[in-house]
Each structure stands twice: as C-alpha cells, then as structure tokens.
Amino acid sequence: MTPRPAEAGKSAAAAQAVEPLAIVCGGGVLPVLVARKVAESGRPVVLFPLRGFADPAFVSSYRHHWMALASYGRFCRLMRAEGCRDLVVIGALVRPALRELRLDWGTLRVLPRIARAFRGGDDHLLTGVAEFLEDDGFRLVGAHQVCPDILVGGGPLGARQPSTRDAEDIAIGMRLLAATSPFDIGQAVVVADRHVLAVEGIEGTDAMLARVAALRAEGRIRAPKGRGVLVKAPKLSQDRRLDLPTIGPRTVEGVATAGLAGLAVAAGGVILAEPQDAARKADAAAIFVVGVEGAA
C-alpha cells in the first residue's frame, strides 16, 4: 500500500479521524445529503461524481473529481493523491451496458474479476467490487455507517399507522422477501388482503408500483382502493455498504398512485431520502410509512 500524505507524523487512529472521506456519487439527492452531513460533522469529503449520473449543481460546492465509469485506474491514483482510504458509494446508478464503458488500464487490470461478478445477480457484482477495492488498500464504508440517520428507524414516519389488516399484509411481504432473498432479486413486493400482487424484479420499485396502479385501473385488483402495502427490505445476504434499498418522496407518491394503504420497510435496513418531504407527502395522501423492527 502506498503511504498516504495525511498519515505523516500521526498515529493511525488520529489519521483516520481526519482522513477525507471519498464519496463516489451517483444520481439523486442521497449523495447531497451524505456529503452535507459528513462535512457538517467535521470530516472533510472528496467527491467522485460519476459523469452522466451525479448532479453538477451540487457537486461544485465540494472538492471533487469527475469520473467516468470504468476509469478505475484514475480513481485509484486520485484516491491516493487525496489521502483517502475510506469510500462511500451512494446514489442512483442505472446498470450500464458494457459497450458504453470506456475502460482505462486500471480497470482492465480488475476486469476479469468484474466479468466474473457480472455473471451473477447484483450481490455478486457488488461483492466483487468491494473485494478488489480492499485489495487496493481502500475501505468500502456504507453510507449509513458515516451517516446513520439516513436509515428508516422503527415506528411510523408520518401521522398514519398500519391497521391490523395491514400488519398481516406486511408480515406476508416480509416472509416472502426472506424467501426470495437467496435469489438476489428485487427487494420489494406489494401485498393486499393477504394476496401478493407484485414482486419486484430488475424493473425497480417505481416501475412495480406503476404496474400495480395500471392493474388497478384495469379492474384487475380485488382489494378496494386504500388497501394493500408496499413492503421493502434489504436482501439477507446483501453487502449493505453498497446497496441498501432506498425510499423517498417518489416512493410515497407511487404508493399513493397505486391506491395502497401504505409502505412498510425493515427498520434499520432501508435508506430514507428527504424524510420531511416524504412524511408530508404521506400525510397529505393519508398513507402510512412505517419501519418494522426485527425485519432487517
């Protein structure tokens, strides 16, 4: 491992405390939130916004280096030059098509491992990434580890609470997610009146909710409007440093449009973007948002 400038003349522990945190930024508001909270806590941050994903307006307020995907060699050099060891990867990142990537030499070096990881589901891919980062002397840290209050806690977020009937649907959803968890698939299901309406695949939660809304419009859903729950939880085997499921105001809107009663997530296992806005939207639509203890 190359010696890092920040460590000169300091104990390892002290060095770690002031070492800047690298934040690899995808799209959406989460990188903004995490960068702000970490910087406010006194730890310097260096952003590595991903071109085409991260929001340029936000990035400019912090020290940053724009990155292309697959420029891992350049990333390693910049990390070392900045004296960073810890990195957080956060934000939306639609899975890229391989042909769109422009590889650099450092990426070519790890490419066989990426290719192997690519043959499985998401878990394999992300686990592979974490492994070669560690081999290069970096340390992948979960956004929730540097910024614990981005996780949904136990109990309701807004004014509404789930009914006994909703609690049954939530329990079924959580059991189903536990059963599908070994298969490295979606992290959300919709259950209404004990009937599973939809299971998330690679389309994502928003698209699944849109599907439920369309099925309702077509009269294909037995349960009346205002019945049913979106249930979301991390996979049991998931590397939580890279890929915790996330909800936010848009999820709340999707739940409302789908005509469901509310949204339940595993407490401590799901990130909540923009909690105030999400709670306001939930109350306005009279739906509940609840963190369920013991389900993560």
Next chain:
Amino acid sequence: MTPRPAEAGKSAAAAQAVEPLAIVCGGGVLPVLVARKVAESGRPVVLFPLRGFADPAFVSSYRHHWMALASYGRFCRLMRAEGCRDLVVIGALVRPALRELRLDWGTLRVLPRIARAFRGGDDHLLTGVAEFLEDDGFRLVGAHQVCPDILVGGGPLGARQPSTRDAEDIAIGMRLLAATSPFDIGQAVVVADRHVLAVEGIEGTDAMLARVAALRAEGRIRAPKGRGVLVKAPKLSQDRRLDLPTIGPRTVEGVATAGLAGLAVAAGGVILAEPQDAARKADAAAIFVVGVEGAA
C-alpha cells in the same frame, strides 16, 4: 343427493363410464380442445360456457347451457338434470370484480364460503370452490385427468434444446418458484445468465414477458439477446384440478419478443394449448420449449 337419470338400472361403475362430463368453459382454445378430445373418446360432454368468456362459435357444436358467473344455483339444477357428476373447469377467466356479479340464490348459499376464500390468494379461492362442489355431490376433475395429452411431457417440444448455460438458468428459476410457492403467487419467472429479471405477480405471464421486452428495449438487461429463459411451474400446493399453468403459441411469441433463448416448464405440471402451432412458432423463432422432469 338427487338420483341421477343416467344411473337408473346400472351399476355405479358403468354409470360413471357413460355419465356425461360437464365442462365449465372460460375463454381461449383449451375448452375446445378438451371438449373435442373427451367427445372423441366416446364420453358425452355437456358444456357450461361462461358468458363473456367462452367462444360462442365453438360452443354451438355441443350440448350446452350458457352460464353467468355466480349463478351457482342454476348450475346445480342443470348438472342434476343432465345427469352429470364430474365437472372440469377450463379456460381463461380474468378474475371478476365482485360488483359485476349478479348472484342467484344458490350462489348466496355458498357466498360466505366464497367470501372467506376471497380473502386469501388464488389457492384459497380455488380450494374453497372445490370443497363446496363436493359438498353438493359433484366431483371436480382436472382437465389433464380426462385428457392427459394436454400436459407438456419431458424433453424438447421443437427442434431446439437448452444449452448448459440455459440449464443453469432453468435450475435457478425452478428453485425460485419452489421458494415462492407457499406464497400463492405467480407461476413464472425470467432468469438470464443466473440473474433473475422478472417475477410474475397477478399481471400474468404475457404481461411479464412484455415487461422483459420493454426492459430489453431500454437497454436495462445485461444479458445479450438470445440469452435467458422463461421458467414456469405449478405451485406446490396448487389444486391441479382447477388451475394448472398454461402455455401456448402466444407464450412462445412472448418469449421470442423478449429476446430470450427459450421456455422451460415442469413436465407433467403445465398445460400446452395448440402444441403443433407452438412448436412451429418456436422453431421459426429458434427458441426452445422444454419440459423438465422432476420439477413438477
């Protein structure tokens, strides 16, 4: 139980052999196939086509009584008048909205049991129906029991066979379906390169395949065109007399449009409508259709 005219002066076994088979007909070609095959075998059939679902053109070639959904009282009287004890329920039947049903008195009698069954998933509903039919002296028979060659057997249907890679995807799909089976949900998944792309909910197999096609068009699927398998199997707990999963030429078209390599079903657990047409379409699109032994 009211004595049936057909039994007069005959042994019970002989009576059963000539007793007409009642076929409650939903939409699609399956009722046609089953009626034709049973009639060809020498057993008389009486059709109970469901208004709004069954095809009038086909029905007119057989003795029949048009039925509305939820006219269970009338159905019981007609069954007895026709000397029918065994009935088959076959054909597509989009789940009706309760408010669209016009109930008769016989239906009202069993309504509390239907209502209870309605609170669960499909399995509960269908099990409930089978139970009260039996209480009224009728016997629910699976279409595959009177007409075994409508089931997909083991091995390939057309010219193509799955590759070793496809076999891996098939195995993952079958394991996933076994894991979700207790939750009484969809009976199909799409797996490509060991990655689960889609899980069927209430939207049905055709809609799920359309989703995969759309995700592919958006560049959201990593696996190249011609990779991936639709895997379909009955639920483990499913009452096979009422609801075996079905594939046909349209499923083959959906698999081709989604850019998959083929379609694998649990041998002996899935109905194949129009096998010649399905095989021809599969060969034309260069996709495989295979029955997997030991998976039903």
